[in-house]
Amino acid sequence: MVERHLRRRGIADERVLAAMAAVPRERFCPGAGLRRAYSDRALRIEEGQTISQPWVVAAMTAALGLSGRERVLEVGTGSGYGAAVLSRCCREVVTLERHALLAQRAERLLGELGYDNVEVRTADGTNGAPDRAPFGGISVTAAAEGAPPAALVDQLAEGAALVCPVRRNGDERLILLRDGLEEALVPVRFVPLVEG
Numbered sequence: 001m002v003e004r005h006l007r008r009r010g011i012a013d014e015r016v017l018a019a020m021a022a023v024p025r026e027r028f029c030p031g032a033g034l035r036r037a038y039s040d041r042a043l044r045i046e047e048g049q050t051i052s053q054p055w056v057v058a059a060m061t062a063a064l065g066l067s068g069r070e071r072v073l074e075v076g077t078g079s080g081y082g083a084a085v086l087s088r089c090c091r092e093v094v095t096l097e098r099h100a101l102l103a104q105r106a107e108r109l110l111g112e113l114g115y116d117n118v119e120v121r122t123a124d125g126t127n128g129a130p131d132r133a134p135f136g137g138i139s140v141t142a143a144a145e146g147a148p149p150a151a152l153v154d155q156l157a158e159g160a161a162l163v164c165p166v167r168r169n170g171d172e173r174l175i176l177l178r179d180g181l182e183e184a185l186v187p188v189r190f191v192p193l194v195e196g
Contacts, residue, residue, distance in 0.1 A: 001025075005040040006058045013062040019088035020058050025051075027109060028081035047099040049191055051079045052141060056174075056188060058085075060139050063163045063176050063185060066090045070136025073155065075125035075193070080106030082141055083118045093118045094132050096125040098194060126195045128155045140164035142193035143172055149193070153177065165190040 077097035
C-alpha cells in the first residue's frame with residue numbers, strides 16, 4: 001500500500017509513510033478482509049459513515065506539516081483509523097465523533113491497539129474542543145459547506161494548518177488553510193459535515 005498507493009502518488013513525508021505502514025488498517029474496517037482493507041478506496045462503516053481511502057488519509061496528514069510536538073484536533077473519528085495515523089505523527093490527538101456508537105468503538109479499539117495519546121470525545125465537531133485549544137493542526141474528515149467552521153479556525157495555533165474538504169457550488173475540494181491563506185489541494189468526496 002505505501003509504495004503503490006502513497007509514495008508513487010506523491011506522498012513524500014517519511015513520518016506519514018511510516019505511520020501508514022505501522023497502523024493495521026484491517027482492524028479499523030472489520031469484515032473487509034486484507035485485500036479490501038488495503039485497497040485505495042473508501043469503505044463503508046456503521047452509521048452511514050466511511051473510512052477514507054489510504055491516499056486521502058496520508059495526504060491530509062502530510063498537509064498538516066506536523067513536527068511531532070503538536071496537539072492535533074480531528075473532526076470525524078469514524079472508525080478511529082485517521083486518529084491512529086495522526087497519533088504517530090504528533091504528540092497528542094483529540095478526536096471528535098458525533099455518533100456515540102462510533103466514538104465508543106473507536107475508543108475501545110484505539111485502547112486495545114495501544115494508541116494511548118488519543119482522546120476520543122462524542123461531540124459536535126463543528127464546535128471543536130475549545131478547552132484543549134490551541135491546536136497545532138486540525139483535520140476535518142467531513143465536507144463543510146462553503147468554508148471550514150469558524151470555531152475550528154479560531155482554535156488553530158499561530159502558523160498551524162487546518163485541512164478540510166469544502167463543498168462550493170457542487171464542487172468539493174480538499175482545502176488547506178494556514179495563517180488565513182487558503183489553498184485548494186485536490187478534488188475529493190466526503191460525507192457532509194453535520195452540525196449538532
